[in-house]
Amino acid sequence: xxxxxxxxxxxxxxxxxxxxxxxxxxxxxxxxxxxxxxxxxxxxxxxxxxxxxxxxxxxxxxxxxxxxxxxxxxxxxxxxxxxxxxxxxxxxxxxxxxxxxxxxxxxxxxxxxxxxxxxxxxxxxxxxxxxxxxxxxxxxxxxxxxxxxxxxxxxxxxxxxxxxxxxxxxxxxxxxxxxxxxxxxxxxxxxxxxxxxxxxxxxxxxxxxxxxxxxxxxxxxxxxxxxxxxxxxxxxxxxxxxxxxxxxxxxxxxxxxxxxxxxxxxxxxxxxxxxxxxxxxxxxxxxxxxxxxxxxxxxxxxxxxxxxxxxxxxxxxxxxxxxxxxxxxxxxxxxxxxxxxxxxxxxxxxxxxxxxxxxxxxxxxxxxxxxxxxxxxxxxxxxxxxxxxxxxxxxxxxxxxxxxxx
Ligand SMILES: Nc1ncnc2c1ncn2[C@@H]1O[C@H](COP(=O)(O)OP(=O)(O)OP(=O)(O)O)[C@@H](O)[C@H]1O
Ligand code: SF4
Ligand SMILES: [Mg+2]
Numbered sequence: 170x171x172x173x174x175x176x177x178x179x180x181x182x183x184x185x186x187x188x189x190x191x192x193x194x195x196x197x198x199x200x201x202x203x204x205x206x207x208x209x210x211x212x213x214x215x216x217x218x219x220x221x222x223x224x225x226x227x228x229x230x231x232x233x234x235x236x237x238x239x240x241x242x243x244x245x246x247x248x249x250x251x252x253x254x255x256x257x258x259x260x261x262x263x264x265x266x267x268x269x270x271x272x273x274x275x276x277x278x279x280x281x282x283x284x285x286x287x288x289x290x291x292x293x294x295x296x297x298x299x300x301x302x303x304x305x306x307x308x309x310x311x312x313x314x315x316x317x318x319x320x321x322x323x324x325x326x327x328x329x330x331x332x333x334x335x336x337x338x339x340x341x342x343x344x345x346x347x348x349x350x351x352x353x354x355x356x357x358x359x360x361x362x363x364x365x366x367x368x369x370x371x372x373x374x375x376x377x378x379x380x381x382x383x384x385x386x387x388x389x390x391x392x393x394x395x396x397x398x399x400x401x402x403x404x405x406x407x408x409x410x411x412x413x414x415x416x417x418x419x420x421x422x423x424x425x426x427x428x429x430x431x432x433x434x435x436x437x438x439x440x441x442x443x444x445x446x447x448x449x450x451x452x453x454x455x456x457x458x459x460x461x462x463x464x465x466x467x468x469x470x471x472x473x474x475x476x477x478x479x480x481x482x483x484x485x486x487x488x489x490x491x492x493x494x495x496x497x498x499x500x501x502x503x504x505x506x507x508x509x510x511x512x513x514x515x516x517x518x519x520x521x522x523x524x525x526x527x528x529x530x531x532x533x534x535x536x537x538x539x540x541x542x543x544x545x546x547x548x549x550x551x552x553x554x555x556x557x558x559x560x561x562x563x564x565x566x567x568x569x570x571x572x573x574x575x
Contacts, residue, residue: 185216185217185218185219186216186217186257186262187214187215187216187217187255187257187268188215188216188217188256188257188262188410188411188443189214189215189238189254189255189256189257189411189443189445190213190214190215190254190255190268191211191212191213191214191234191252191254192212192252192253192254192255193210193211193212193251193252193253194208194210194211194212194234194237194251194252194253194254195208195209195210195211195249195250195251195252196208196230196233196234196237196242196247196248196249196250197209197247197248197250198246198247198248199245199246199248200246200515202515203515203516204248204515204516205514205515206467206514206515206516206517207230207233207467207514208230208233208234208237208467209230209466209467209468209514209517209522210251210252210467210468211230211234211252211464211467211468211469212252212469212541213462213469213472215411215443215445216443217262217441217443218441218442218443219443219444219459219460220437220443220444220445220446220457220458220459220460221443221444221445221446221458221459221460221461221462222446222447222448222454222455222457222458222460222461222462222475223235223445223446223447223448223461223462223464224447224448224449224450224451224454224461224462224463224464224490225449225463225464225465225470226449226465226490226511227449227511228511229464229465229466229467229511230464230466230467230468231415231447231449231464232415232416232447233247234464235289235413235415235445235447236289236415237249237254237271237272238254238256238271238287238289238411238413238445239271239279239282239283239287239289239413240271240272240279241289249272252272253270253271253272253273254270254271254272255268255269255270255271256268256269256270256271256282256286256287256411257410258282258286258410259286259410269282271287280314281315284311284314284315284403284404284407284409285311285314285315285407285409286407286409286410286411287409287410287411287412287413288403288404288405288407288409288411288412288413289404289412289413289414289415290397290400290401290404290412290413290414290415290417291400291415291416291417292415292416292417292419292420293419293420294388294393294396294397294399294400294420295388295393295396295420297400298388298396298399298400299388300387300388300389301387302387303384303385303386303387304368304372304383304384304385304386304387304388304391304399305365305368305384305385307399307403308368308371308372308384308399308402308403308406309364309365309367309368310338311403311406311407312364312367312368312406312407313336313337313338313364314337314338315407316367316407317333317336317337317338318336320336320360320363320364320367321333321336321360324356324359324360324363325356328356329353329356331344331347331348331353332348332353332356332357332360335348335357335360336360365384367406368380368384368402369381369384371402371403371405371406372384372398372399372402374402374405374436375398375399375401375402375432375436376398376432377395377398377399377402383395383399393420393421393422393425394421394425394428394429397417397418397420397421397425397429398429398432400417401417401429401432401433401436405436405440405442408440408442409440409442410442410443411442411443411444411445412433412437412442412443412444412445413444413445413447414433414444414445414446414447415447416447416448416449417429417433417446418430418453419448419450430453430456430457433457434457444457446458451490451491451494452494454475455475455479458475459474459475460472460473460474460475460478461473461474461475461478461479463478463484463486463487463490465486465511465522465523466511466512466514466517466522466523467514467522468522468550469541469548469550470484470486470487470523470549470550470551471483471484471486471487471547471548471549471550471551472541472547472548473547473548474547477547478547479491483544483547483549483551483554484523484549484550484551485523485527485528485529485551485553485570486507486523486526486527489507489526490507493507507526508526509525509526510526512525519536519537519538520534520535520536520537520538521534521535521537521538521539521550521551521552527568528573528574528575529553529568529569529570529572529573529574530568530574530575531552531566531567531568531574532566533552533560533562533566533567533568534552534568537552537560539551539552539555540555542554542555551568552567552568553567553568553569553570555567
């Protein structure tokens with residue numbers, strides 16, 4: 170399953186330059202019971218300015234895929250077992266420079282990208298924010314880490330070394346003490362007030378009420394929606410090229426959810442940020458995404474333009490997910506859950522991972538692994554859409570949607 174995800178459809182967004190390309194990504198976990206293939210050969214592209222929705226049932230590997238962009242999967246037990254994630258920053262796109270492979274660049278280069286060129290919003294802002302630090306300190310950290318040159322600009326003709334270290338949050342012990350005394354005190358105060366302006370602006374962008382007051386608050390003093398706005402302020406502070414939003418509204422009630430979705434959309438538009446939007450909720454993905462990648466048991470089952478995926482799904486799993494989404498046209502009792510459970514991902518044999526739940530599975534599906542292949546402009550990993558000649562089997566050995574096997 171290492172085929173690159175195809176660019177589906179013919180819209181401008183699809184033709185825009187690549188921001189990231191995930192190619193054959195494999196992330197495993199070493200456990201006593203064996204090796205869990207949590208992400209097992211995942212490929213997809215994210216293009217400039219688009220939102221790619223990554224959707225699938227719980228445990229299918231969405232978060233592990235997302236965290237791999239910033240190498241946040243804890244190792245051990247996590248193992249990056251294969252593939253690469255190429256990333257083009259806006260600078261690389263402007264200058265035609267080569268992309269970097271996020272899985273192999275140095276830790277220093279990665280820290281330079283993390284929170285700066287690629288930012289992440291997590292599902293539970295309550296856990297992601299540090300309860301011991303004020304909102305000012307948490308948002309300011311992004312500016313200190315990635316915008317220290319901007320903070321110093323025009324502060325003084327030749328800022329003393331200690332002030333330069335303070336702008337990068339590197340001042341320690343005695344240096345911190347000196348910053349409280351003349352002649353450095355004036356510079357330090359100017360630096361702090363400059364950071365405060367940036368923090369207040371970042372918070373104001375999220376339409377949070379009374380940003381200056383919020384800056385002095387601690388996470389436990391804020392509601393879930395406010396905390397999520399703070400995370401968004403933090404994530405977008407440095408105008409990243411790629412925003413990864415991993416279930417950003419799951420912990421919120423529906424009215425707040427709608428406001429946060431709208432906010433992400435507006436900010437994405439204003440900052441021209443590409444977004445990888447992760448959710449198990451197809452209706453949310455439909456609202457947010459230009460293209461959709463459907464993930465099942467560590468693999469991409471289907472990827473393509475959002476309209477095509479929702480109007481003409483090709484993979485039995487995508488069809489099953491859609492049939493299980495409530496809509497106004499569904500009669501009472503008309504929703505169909507997908508039978509069975511996601512399989513164990515411990516040392517899986519070569520097979521279509523969906524075969525245990527698929528009503529069309531045939532012998533071939535139990536012994537061979539379908540590649541992600543292009544069909545009418547979108548990609549699908551299912552033998553029902555494959556060529557018998559290409560696979561070297563008889564046409565009657567392929568599954569057919571006309572024949573249910575269970
Ligand atoms: N630290 C870990 N140790 C062992 N296995 C892990 C670990 N973290 C994740 N996994 C495995 O990776 C699989 C994928 O996890 P992941 O968090 O990516 O799922 P998900 O699609 O984001 O699910 P959800 O919708 O519930 O957030 C899990 O089923 C689990 O088996
Ligand atoms: S028909 Fe076979 S290959 Fe296609 S989804 Fe079902 S089990 Fe997988
Ligand atoms: Mg998850």
